[in-house]
Amino acid sequence: MKKKLLSFASAAALLSTAVAPAAFAATAPLADGTYTITVSKFNSNGTLSTVSSNSAVATGGKLDFTLPSMPTRNDANFLFFELKGVNGTVVRQGFAPAPPASATNKLGINEMSDKQAQVVKQAAALAGSDDPILMSYLLVMLRSPDINDDDISMIAQMGKAGILGSGGFEGFLTSPSGGNTTTNQLKSLKDCLIYNSDGTQKTLRSFTEGYYDAVNMMTADEQKEMQRAGGLMGEIFIDAATCAGIKPDLVLAAHNAAGVAVYDDESMAALTAHNPSFASAMESAMTTFHMRISASNLAGEYSKALTALGASGSQVTDFLNASRSLMTSFESLDAQYAGFYADPESYAASKGTTVDIVQTELQDAFQAAFTTFQGAIASKATDISAMKTGVLTMLPPGSTLPNTFGTYTMFAAPDQATCKAAGGTWGGDCVANWPIPQTVMVTWLAGILGNGGDFAYTRDTTPLQSFAEGFWDGECTIAAPDQAACTMNGGMWTQASTCVVMTQKGMCEGVGTWSARHTFSSGNAAFNAFQGIQEDIAILEMKRQAERETIAASEKEEQYNEMQAKKNFVDGLATLAGKITGRTNATTPLTEALKQAIIALMRQPNM
Numbered sequence: 001m002k003k004k005l006l007s008f009a010s011a012a013a014l015l016s017t018a019v020a021p022a023a024f025a026a027t028a029p030l031a032d033g034t035y036t037i038t039v040s041k042f043n044s045n046g047t048l049s050t051v052s053s054n055s056a057v058a059t060g061g062k063l064d065f066t067l068p069s070m071p072t073r074n075d076a077n078f079l080f081f082e083l084k085g086v087n088g089t090v091v092r093q094g095f096a097p098a099p100p101a102s103a104t105n106k107l108g109i110n111e112m113s114d115k116q117a118q119v120v121k122q123a124a125a126l127a128g129s130d131d132p133i134l135m136s137y138l139l140v141m142l143r144s145p146d147i148n149d150d151d152i153s154m155i156a157q158m159g160k161a162g163i164l165g166s167g168g169f170e171g172f173l174t175s176p177s178g179g180n181t182t183t184n185q186l187k188s189l190k191d192c193l194i195y196n197s198d199g200t201q202k203t204l205r206s207f208t209e210g211y212y213d214a215v216n217m218m219t220a221d222e223q224k225e226m227q228r229a230g231g232l233m234g235e236i237f238i239d240a241a242t243c244a245g246i247k248p249d250l251v252l253a254a255h256n257a258a259g260v261a262v263y264d265d266e267s268m269a270a271l272t273a274h275n276p277s278f279a280s281a282m283e284s285a286m287t288t289f290h291m292r293i294s295a296s297n298l299a300g301e302y303s304k305a306l307t308a309l310g311a312s313g314s315q316v317t318d319f320l321n322a323s324r325s326l327m328t329s330f331e332s333l334d335a336q337y338a339g340f341y342a343d344p345e346s347y348a349a350s351k352g353t354t355v356d357i358v359q360t361e362l363q364d365a366f367q368a369a370f371t372t373f374q375g376a377i378a379s380k381a382t383d384i385s386a387m388k389t390g391v392l393t394m395l396p397p398g399s400t401l402p403n404t405f406g407t408y409t410m411f412a413a414p415d416q417a418t419c420k421a422a423g424g425t426w427g428g429d430c431v432a433n434w435p436i437p438q439t440v441m442v443t444w445l446a447g448i449l450g451n452g453g454d455f456a457y458t459r460d461t462t463p464l465q466s467f468a469e470g471f472w473d474g475e476c477t478i479a480a481p482d483q484a485a486c487t488m489n490g491g492m493w494t495q496a497s498t499c500v501v502m503t504q505k506g507m508c509e510g511v512g513t514w515s516a517r518h519t520f521s522s523g524n525a526a527f528n529a530f531q532g533i534q535e536d537i538a539i540l541e542m543k544r545q546a547e548r549e550t551i552a553a554s555e556k557e558e559q560y561n562e563m564q565a566k567k568n569f570v571d572g573l574a575t576l577a578g579k580i581t582g583r584t585n586a587t588t589p590l591t592e593a594l595k596q597a598i599i600a601l602m603r604q605p606n607m
Helices: 111-127 132-141 149-164 169-174 183-194 204-217 222-231 233-244 248-265 267-274 276-308 313-336 338-342 344-350 355-376 381-392 416-421 436-450 483-488 525-548 555-578 592-601
Strands: 013-018 033-042 048-059 078-084 090-097 104-109 407-409 430-433 454-457 474-479 498-503 513-515 580-583
Touching: 078 111, 090 104, 090 111, 090 204, 104 204, 111 132, 111 149, 132 149, 132 169, 132 183, 132 204, 132 233, 132 276, 149 169, 149 248, 149 267, 169 183, 169 248, 183 204, 183 233, 204 233, 233 248, 233 276, 248 267, 248 276, 248 555, 267 276, 276 313, 276 338, 276 344, 276 355, 276 436, 276 592, 313 338, 313 355, 313 436, 338 344, 344 355, 355 416, 381 436, 436 454, 436 525, 436 592, 454 525, 525 555, 525 580, 525 592, 555 580, 555 592, 580 592
Parallel strands: none
Antiparallel strands: 013 104, 033 048, 033 078, 078 090, 407 430, 454 580, 474 498, 474 513
16 A cells, blocks of 8 residues: 655655555655665664665655555654665654554654754663653754754753753652652653553644644745644643653653753753854743643643532633633744744844843743633632632521632732733732632532531641731731720630731731731631631742742752742642541542642642
């Protein structure tokens, strides 16, 4: 059987890899004549073994041939392709994951993919491994073809150091003090990067198919489509982590660990000195990658938890639509700034500006897209109202809820225009309805109590960060034998002849004893527990913010601070989940999955 040839694109080749015969359209301009197509597989030690070599004749700029067989993912992780002219000169190289049995992987070969193939080939040889995490990390870094042979060696070394080096990506994930993942989980992560049995999830097959689509366009939009494909790497890593049973937040922290290892290795400094233009392009790619992977992670965590806690059909639909719009916005930005990823200096010069200014514009654009997402997942007024009704059924008769219940401050919208665009209400701060996930969680809580269940929580002890003490209203406990004087001044009098006033720490000093944590006393233990979790998560989020914003003396230290902030936040959330007890009805205890879903849904939508 012979497959129909796909038309070639400028300076590119198209390839469908399959067990069955495959078709390939070669680089243009391509002189008529005989060419050799060599297919090799990567061995586990990083070497290549040739599996087939076929000749084909190019006529009229087309190269039509068949491949009798192709290794599958059971034979190898990756395949390597070379197209050689009659004199043995390599015209183009390509790289793709091996396809599943009886399936097809697509690959487009152009200037960018040719450079990527050269880098992964050298990195595999240098590392003595065909490690899929290493290969994937290199694809994240390399979104510009502006490199030479010396650069390729340096990039290969960076990949080896970042993923396999001491304290790098894999070292962090498997370390008891880091990700504490098992050997089997790490292996599954590698496998899931190549193939996922859930066909809705993205893998490296999605990446190479994106290049295939880009090359097949045969238009000036090829570069845009190629950068869209490059932008998928964030989702690919998150989907692989979920597939492997690893907390995606830990994979985010592992990428920062890779950054620390690269700076320790000093290969980044060598590359910057040798090719500052490419180093700038790589920095842009890594910056937006971290933003995309963080957003993808948050959307994914919310989505799973919504299902676990029984969100309504409209809530799930609204959330999924908002998530899809966010990813579409990210893809559009990758396409819009395709020229910047490829050559930052030339792109900035063409706009009459500087690389730093464009980089800031790009980051702001990604943040604006995420702020729009925050607004899009705000709960509808009807859902907030229904939730409040459910909560009031939990409380003693005559109870009321604070006016602010069901709303939060959207810190990502610092001005009126941004707030309005995100669907919030401006009044000095941007106030928005709770995100759908949080409303779902509270509605679920009211439901299990109505079903004869119960819910309890033991408060955390993580201290409030000092920067928050100036605005955080804690409890100031003052000796107050006079109940009337206490309540007249807005305090809450206790049987122990004390008056509890909500105020900042500075206002309490010298007057009473201050506590950042509130003693919630709504009259319903479950609702008090909910409020306690909500407050403890807010304190953890401020701790993460403080750790991220610690002034760093170097880029390496900045990566380390970010890694620790993410790791500590994951650990903190796990601790909170472990403090939850309860039952969904009179007899059924809360599962660990439900506890984790509760914590996930109570996180604020911040990257």
